[in-house]
Each structure stands twice: as C-alpha cells, then as structure tokens.
Amino acid sequence: MSDIIGYARVSTDGQSVSDQIVQLKAAGATKVLSEKLSGARFDRPQLRKAITALGKGDVLIITRLDRLARSSRDLLNILHEVSESGAAFKSLADAWADTTTPHGKLMVTILGGLAEFERSLIKARTDVGIRRAREAGVKFGRPSKLTKHQQRQAIKLLDAGEPQSAVARLLNVDQSTISRLVARARGKNGGMPASLDLSGCQKARRTLLRSGSFGRGIPSGQRRRAPA
Structure with a gap:
C-alpha cells in the first residue's frame, strides 16, 4: 500500500x-x-x-x-x-x-x-568574460611571490648550477616556489638553457644582494640573511 x-x-x-x-x-x-x-x-x-x-x-x-x-x-x-x-x-x-x-x-x-537553459547561459557569459579578461592581460590565480626581476635572476642562478634550495634561501621563499618557476620555464623553453657559467651565477647573486631584491614582499619578521 x-x-x-x-x-x-x-x-x-x-x-x-x-x-x-x-x-x-x-x-x-x-x-x-x-x-x-x-x-x-x-x-x-x-x-x-x-x-x-x-x-x-x-x-x-x-x-x-x-x-x-x-x-x-x-x-x-x-x-x-x-x-x-x-x-x-x-x-x-x-x-x-x-x-x-x-x-x-x-x-x-x-x-x-x-x-538547464539558464545554467547554460550563465556558463556561456562566464566563459566569454574570462576569455576577454585574459585577452586584456588579466592574470588569474594567486600572485607570484617573486617579482619579474627576481624570477630572471633565479633562473640565471639555476642555469649556472645553483641548487634550488640555495636559490630559495637567497630569495626567502619556499623551495616549491622555485620548483614551480623551473617547471614554467621548461614549459616555455622546452628545457632550461645551460649557457651560463659560475661567473654568471655570482653576478646574479650580487645583483640580488645589491638591489635588495631578495626577500622583497616577505614580512620582515620572516626574512633570513642571505648567505655570504
């Protein structure tokens, strides 16, 4: 029943x-x-x-x-x-x-x-908005912990054979940040270039220290001294 x-x-x-x-x-x-x-x-x-x-x-x-x-x-x-x-x-x-x-x-x-029709319209409008924003140069996701200058100098240090852990300490960021930077660089260039020697590594290190770029954007209480 x-x-x-x-x-x-x-x-x-x-x-x-x-x-x-x-x-x-x-x-x-x-x-x-x-x-x-x-x-x-x-x-x-x-x-x-x-x-x-x-x-x-x-x-x-x-x-x-x-x-x-x-x-x-x-x-x-x-x-x-x-x-x-x-x-x-x-x-x-x-x-x-x-x-x-x-x-x-x-x-x-x-x-x-x-x-269902209403949901498809909302999705279509959202997709159009995202595409237009990307075309206008809007970046999605979390902002990078490193400035463009820091990223270039980090790549130079890595190219010259500096370990990721050492570069991370120099810039006062987690090693995972450097690992992601490496992955992006490899994706763009099809592999990391290896054109720099140790002098290039030292030059990049001195540039970071002289410009005060290392640790930029990191709260002062969390900054560590750069290795000599």
Whole structure:
C-alpha cells in the first residue's frame, strides 16, 4: 500500500508548523515530518528522512513550494531524488507541481528544461568574460611571490648550477616556489638553457644582494640573511 508522507518546515523557533501539519493530514498524509530550519540549508535532517522513507508509489506532499526549496535548482534536485525512489510529489498550494498527474509531470519537465537553459547561459557569459579578461592581460590565480626581476635572476642562478634550495634561501621563499618557476620555464623553453657559467651565477647573486631584491614582499619578521 502506498504511503503519503508530509513535510512541514518553518524558518525560526518563533513560528509554528501546526497549520501545515493540519493541512497535510487533511490531504491524506499518514506521516508528517517537520523541522525549524532555513530553507536555504541543504542539511535538513527531517527532509532527508522523508525522502529516504519514500518507496515506489509513495507521495511526498508539502503545503507550498517555498516550504521545500528556495530556488528552482534546489527544487529540481529534490524532485529528482523523489523520482529516483519511484515516488511522486505534490504541493497543495501549487496545482501545477503535482507529479501524480500527467500535466504536473509535464510542468516539472518544462521547469527542468528552463533551469538547464539558464545554467547554460550563465556558463556561456562566464566563459566569454574570462576569455576577454585574459585577452586584456588579466592574470588569474594567486600572485607570484617573486617579482619579474627576481624570477630572471633565479633562473640565471639555476642555469649556472645553483641548487634550488640555495636559490630559495637567497630569495626567502619556499623551495616549491622555485620548483614551480623551473617547471614554467621548461614549459616555455622546452628545457632550461645551460649557457651560463659560475661567473654568471655570482653576478646574479650580487645583483640580488645589491638591489635588495631578495626577500622583497616577505614580512620582515620572516626574512633570513642571505648567505655570504
């Protein structure tokens, strides 16, 4: 025998679910689950219990759609779960939201199509905005810890055979920062050039120390002295 399970909700403790429970029982609900939580929350225990209790041929009923969801996307997600269990859904105050009838099923299908169309439009606008921003030179992601000058000098030191750990200490950054710099350089150049000798390494080191570039952008309390 099919069950009719009711779900009632109010947002605050100052409100009462009594009226909703009366309406749901009058509509034939054999069991009513209720809670006092915001409809914007996804983790509603009593709603989860109501959906879990549904079986094939059962019906989940509510008094109004806003008791169940705050957006069309949330509503469609919940209705999908109800449908997956083989149950139907009905809103007492919204005649079109009744999947126990062919007309109601059609309306929910149309709503789902509109929501999908809206989502595709949002994605398309977002993609266009990102592409235009990139064309305008906008950089996405976290800002680099090293200035362009520091990056060039670090590459020179690495080219001359200086270990990544030593370069990281000189610039007061984590070795992972230097590793990412190396990976980017290899990706652009197809491999790190090896055209510099030790004199180039020493020159780059002196340039960093003389210009005060090492440690730039690092809080003063975290700076370490550069090796002699």
